[in-house]
Amino acid sequence: VEVEQLQAAVREKETRDNQTIEMLSRQVTTLNSELQSARHESERDGLTGVLNRRAFDRRINDLVSRNTMRPQDVALLMVDIDDFKQINDTYGHQAGDRVLLSMANKFRQVVRGDDLIARYGGEEFAIILPGASLRNGIKKGKQICEVVASARYLLEGMPSEEALSLTLSIGVSACKKGDSAAALIGRADKALYLAKSSGKNRVRSEKDSA
Numbered sequence: 702v703e704v705e706q707l708q709a710a711v712r713e714k715e716t717r718d719n720q721t722i723e724m725l726s727r728q729v730t731t732l733n734s735e736l737q738s739a740r741h742e743s744e745r746d747g748l749t750g751v752l753n754r755r756a757f758d759r760r761i762n763d764l765v766s767r768n769t770m771r772p773q774d775v776a777l778l779m780v781d782i783d784d785f786k787q788i789n790d791t792y793g794h795q796a797g798d799r800v801l802l803s804m805a806n807k808f809r810q811v812v813r814g815d816d817l818i819a820r821y822g823g824e825e826f827a828i829i830l831p832g833a834s835l836r837n838g839i840k841k842g843k844q845i846c847e848v849v850a851s852a853r854y855l856l857e858g859m860p861s862e863e864a865l866s867l868t869l870s871i872g873v874s875a876c877k878k879g880d881s882a883a884a885l886i887g888r889a890d891k892a893l894y895l896a897k898s899s900g901k902n903r904v905r906s907e908k909d910s911a
Contacts, residue, residue, distance in 0.1 A: 746820040748798055749805035757819035757827055758882070764831060765882045775876040776838030778828040779889040780808075780845070783868045783901040785824035796856045797824075800867065803854060811845050827886075835875035835906060842871040842904035850902060868902035875907070 744756035752760065764775050782788075782804060789797040801824065808818045808828060817829040828845075830838055846869050853864035872893025874885050888907040896905040 749802055749820055751805050752819035761882045768876050774832055774834045776830040776833040777874050777885055777889045778842050779872045779893040780826040781870050782824040807849055838873040839906050842873050870896035870901050871904045873906040
């Protein structure tokens with residue numbers, strides 16, 4: 702009888718232990734899920750849902766430092782909405798926000814799944830193209846420019862005949878051997894400035910601004 706009681710007690714303890722383990726496992730899964738969700742949220746721009754500046758800085762630094770150990774193509778596009786201040790001044794900041802959101806959605810339609818879109822600041826975006834050469838980056842930049850320029854944008858309450866035309870200026874650079882993230886961004890920025898100063902609605906690369 703004592704042996705049976707002991708066996709029953711052992712079985713009961715095993716059942717309790719298994720239940721405890723299952724409960725703890727569920728709690729860990731929930732915590733991991735919440736942690737991933739919080740991390741995802743902390744990396745996102747609140748308005749557009751693309752990566753924020755902090756997340757962009759982290760990703761570009763990771764890619765460039767990884768590139769020094771195992772070289773691979775990485776292209777960077779710095780993208781600026783032409784005459785954005787005029788949109789804000791004419792139609793208000795809410796209209797400006799809708800334009801930013803619309804641009805982020807346009808970029809998502811054109812880039813690949815591995816490409817990274819970030820809001821760099823204000824009306825400026827950055828798009829990282831892992832595995833893309835400078836030539837590929839220029840081609841992608843031109844495609845983005847064309848997609849945005851060919852559409853018309855209606856703001857809330859705006860009659861269809863007053864639909865806005867929007868254009869972009871884009872600067873492109875590509876990772877070189879021994880590069881730093883700052884140098885890569887600097888060359889794309891310089892190319893972007895050239896795109897702006899030479900008429901807007903165009904793509905310029907680091908080769909053009911060298």
